[in-house]
Amino acid sequence: MSGQTHLPKLSIGSLGGTVSMQASANGCAVVPRLGCEELLANVPQLRELAQLEMATLGLLPSASLGFAALLDVLAWARVEVERGAQAVILTQGTDSLEETAYFLDLLWPFDAPIVMTGAMRAASQPGCDGPANLLAAVNVALAPGSRGRGVLVLMNDQVHSAARVRKTASLAMAAFESPGAGALGDVVEGVVVYRQPATRRQVLPLPQRTEHRVALLEACLDADTALLQAVATLGYEGLVIAGFGAGHVSGCWAQVLDMLVPALPVIVATRTGSGPTARATYGFAGAEIDLQGKGVHLAGQLCPRKCRILLWLLIGSGRQHLLQSLLPG
Template identity: 60%
Template sequence: MFLDYLWPYDTPLVLTGAMRSAAQPGADGPANLLDACRVALAQNSRQRGVQVVMNGQIHQACSVRKTDSLALQAFSSPVVGPAGLLLEDRVHYLRPPGPRTVLPLPQQTTQKVALLEASLSADTLLLENILALDYDGLVIGGFGAGHISQRWATMIEHVAERIPVIIATRTGSGTTARASYGFGGGEMDLMRKGASMAGFLCPRKARILLWLLLGCQRQHELAQYLNEDI
C-alpha cells in the first residue's frame, strides 16, 4: 500500500515472493516469478497500480494482506477477493481497474505514528504518554467494528485534540461502523471525541496512510481517504 500511494505510472508495479525455499520440495518461487512477469507485461495490467502476485492470484495493494504465516496461499484480500487469476499462462482480471489516489513524495520522514491494539483490561499508560513522547498520530486496532473501552475513550478525546487519531478494526476483515453503536467507546462516541474511523483499512494500512499524509502535510485530508471505497 505504501508503494501504491506513491506510484504515479500507468505501468504496473508487481511484487512477488516465495513461501518455500529453493531447497524445499514444491518450491513456489520460480512459478511466482514467472507469473509476476506475465502480469507486468500484460496490457490489461495497466492503470492498476501496485499488485501482489502469489500462488496464481493477483491482489491489489490496497486490499491484500498476509493472512497465513507459512501456507502457500499466504496472501488474500478480505471482502473483495483477488483482482485476477493466472490461468493457462494467461492473465485474467475479475474486475476493471478502479480510480487510484497518488500522493506526492513525503516532504519529511521523521513523523511518528503509534499503533496500539485494544485488549481486555488494558491500562491507559501508553495513551497518557502519547503526546509527551512526541507522536504525530495514533492508530488503534479496536474491538469488533472499531470499539475501545470507556477508559481508553476518555483518553482519546484529549489526544485527538492535538494529533490525528484513527480507529480501525483488529478482526482481520470487514469495515468499521459509523452509525451503529453509541455507547462509551463505540464508534459514534469516538467520532464525537474527534477520532476518525478507518473503514476497510486494517490497522497497519491505516498507519501507513496516516504516516504518508503527515509527511506530505496533508493530514487535514484524512477523512477523504478514509471514506474511499475498498
C-alpha cells in the first residue's frame, strides 16, 4: 500500500452504456448492469498505474443522457480535480459520446484532461473492448502531453479531439473517426504519441438558463416547410439545419429562413459527415452566399449536432452574439 501513495491520482466515473452492459436473464439482449468498481475489476493492472477514485454516476444508455445530467457530471469532475486528481476518466455509451464530449469540452476550465471512452461490444460478449479502452484511457490521462487539451475521446487506441470526433459506424469496432483532421494521437504499447502540440482553448461560462431549447432539422429532397415554419411558434430559441452539400437548403426553405432569422439565431451545417460549409462559391437561392446575406450563420467544420450544443450553451449564458466567432472555418 505504501507504493500506492506515490502514484498519481485519477478519478473515474461511469455513466453506463455498452461498456457496462451484460446479457439479461434470457441470455440475449444486453442492458446496463456494471457499476464503476465492477468495470475496474476487469482491469486489475490499473491499480499499478494510479490511485483510483471511483464513482458510478449513472447506468443509462447514452441516448438517454441530457444536458442537465452532463452539468452534474461536470460539477463532479471539477470537484475531483480540485481535490487533487491529475485527470478524470468517464465511461459511457458510444451513441452520444461525440456530443457529450463536446458539451463538456466547451465548459472544462482545467489543464487536467477529461478522457472519455466506452465500448462497441458489451462486457458479456466475446472480445469485448471495454477493458482495453479503459486501460488505454488511463494511459492517456497520465500522459503529460494530454494536459491542456480539454476533453479527449479514446477509442480503439486512437485519441480524438472532442470538437472533431464522430461515430461513423453503427456496430464496427473502429467506429470513431475525426473526418478531415484525423486522430490527435495513438496509444502504442501503453505510450501516448501525439501528432501535434496542444492548442489554445476557449472555455465558455456555465449556462445561467437551462430551460431553453434549440431545434435541429435536416434538409432533404422535396421537404416541405411545415416543421421549419413551426420552429419559432413552438418556443425554440435557436435552430440548426443539417444542410445539403456545402451548406445549402432549397429555395422554399430559404424563404422561410428569411423570416426566421430576425427572431432567432440559425446555423446551417453540412449533413455530409466530412468537410466544411462553403463561403463564397454558390450564388443560387438557398446557397451559402444567399444564406449569409439573410443573416444565417454557416457552421464551417462543426457538425450539426455539435452546432446545436454550442448554440444551446451560448444562449444559456446570454452570449449568442459570439456565435460566429466560435464557429470553426
